[in-house]
Amino acid sequence: MDLIIIIFLLGGLFLGWSLGANDAANVFGTAVGTRMVKFKTAALVCSVFVILGAIISGAGTTETLGKLGAINALPGAFAACVAAGLSVYIMTKFGLPVSTTQAIVGAIVGWNIYTGSSINIKILFIILSTWVLCPIIAALIAILFFILTKQILRKCNWHLLRLDAYTRTALLIVGAFGAYSLGANNIANVMGVFVPISPFTDIHFMNVFTFSSKEQLFLLGGIAIAVGVFTYSKKVMFTVGNDLLKLSPQAAFVVVLAHSIVLFLFASQGISNFLHSINLPAIPLVPVSSSQAVVGAVIGIGILKGGKEVQWDIAGKISIGWFLLPVMAALISFIILFVLQNIFNQTVHF
């Protein structure tokens, strides 16, 4: 493989790292923030399941993102990834849980504008509508499970210590599910733009198993996410865990569960096919924002409790981040593409 290809792939890996540092923290943020799960345990479980989710179920959302802007040159994909990664990095520096999805969508739109390619408005609308729907659905699911969990706890009367042990186990299990869903849903953000121009070839293992070029890309992206989780996610975990709303460990479990369900719904080909088979509208396989899901779930619980405990100023700060992020990513993408084309003489579009 050429050195230049590796350098361009590094753009995607940088974005993967940003996703791990920022979005993956959402899965275990509440658990680590309430000190129910150690950071190291959370990071390990998260990394393993993100990689599994990416490889096993990452294809559906990738296809949707490809329809938004089919970046057909490696330098173009590099620019989009670096732009998205940089904007997420800047937001993460401020401790704000922003969305890699929004960043990559902004960056792809930036590529579309720079190259004069047409934007698939229908797909863009679907993606944008999920930005509104995702936190709302997460809030509703969180409210439902919060009430349910409360009822169960009231009936079971577990000893405080036993409840603690059960909650830890539940947080780990649901965190693993969340990490899997995150990998499945968000790998498109990291490696989606590279899929049409993948530098890898399929590897066949004795005609029994084929490790496709797409899966190799996803594995690479998954590893990058894992590195991001281990090296930079701690700060955001504590922001999600403590700042927005002081959560009890049981409420933390509900938040992660709601977040995981939302991400899984928007990534599962199986559920989508099933709904289609019974003549119901299929759920679009869209990379949604795990940050929005988790913030939606936390606010849902806050509203259920009367809304007084929610730190609305922090929620507002986070929302401004969501609005600024895609604009910033589009702008940075535009600038990088300009530099690549005019200073480094790279073809960013065929």
Next chain:
Amino acid sequence: MFSFKTKSLFGQTKQHERQIDQFVDILSEVGLVFKSIVPLYLNNGITDKFDEMVKQVSEMESKADKITKDVERALYEESLIPDARSDVLRLLEHMDELIGMYQGNCYHFSIQKPDFPKEFHKDLISLSETAVKCVESLCLTTRSFFRDIKSVSDNAHKVTFYEKESDKKFTSFVRRIFDSELHLDQKMHLRYFVEKIDRICDQAEDIADEIQIYAIKRSM
């Protein structure tokens, strides 16, 4: 490996649950012993049986101390209940102080040998019984904090009730002592003992108040 770890996690949890239950049992039992010690002393003075019972209280106090230390170590070393850890430890420490108060009272009887005239026996027995009932209600409050949080306020209410009862008995008892024909030094001496018993209820009520706050913090 994972299943082994899970097993040991739940196994240890059960052990700590048992230890906390045992601690509350000790507090309750010390109260019952104290309830028997007071009439025993008033009727027979310092006897072998009295000494034996004081020794029994002392042993139970040491056992409670050991449990407090074990639970404290486990909660920190195994990072259990991070959100409620400090509350639980404070609760155990304050309940341990209560056991210490029972023990202190027994020792004071044994060392200072207060001379309660016959006319005050009934009052002292009644006051000590109220103190024990108050602590019994506190034991129930504590158990409900760990297992059945919605019953906390009901049980804490009983503690408050007995504390008020104790205050009333204490006031009338002390008034009767000082209205009597006894020498001032003896009056002061008797008042000291009555006050010491009444303080058990004050401490129990303070702990019950704390538990109510912890319970609010624990709600989902």
